[in-house]
Amino acid sequence: MQTIKKLGVMSVAKIEGVIGVVIGFIIGLIIFALGAAAGSVASGVGASVGALGALSIIIFPIFYGIVGFIGGGIGAWVYNLVAGRIGGIQIELD
Numbered sequence: 001m002q003t004i005k006k007l008g009v010m011s012v013a014k015i016e017g018v019i020g021v022v023i024g025f026i027i028g029l030i031i032f033a034l035g036a037a038a039g040s041v042a043s044g045v046g047a048s049v050g051a052l053g054a055l056s057i058i059i060f061p062i063f064y065g066i067v068g069f070i071g072g073g074i075g076a077w078v079y080n081l082v083a084g085r086i087g088g089i090q091i092e093l094d
Helices: 009-041 046-086
Strands: 001-005 089-091
Touching: 009 046
Parallel strands: none
Antiparallel strands: 001 089
8 A cells, every 4th residue: 555645735626727728618608509509599689698708618617617727736835735644545556
């Protein structure tokens, strides 16, 4: 068994940020598809819903990336504090 004693705060933050961008893009695509479908059904609100859907492909990845980066950094920092006091996570490597 090996123990993870400390995490690199910036490395975890970067990974979580990239994961957030990918998830945000996927969610943005879903919102875009739903907006396009709603726009084709209700022509009166179609333009505003379609614009919101197209904007979600840009805004969601940025938002999720920033939140993931900050959350990953804070999570790694807290892990380092806790692991220093009670021990880290144990993993088995080949």
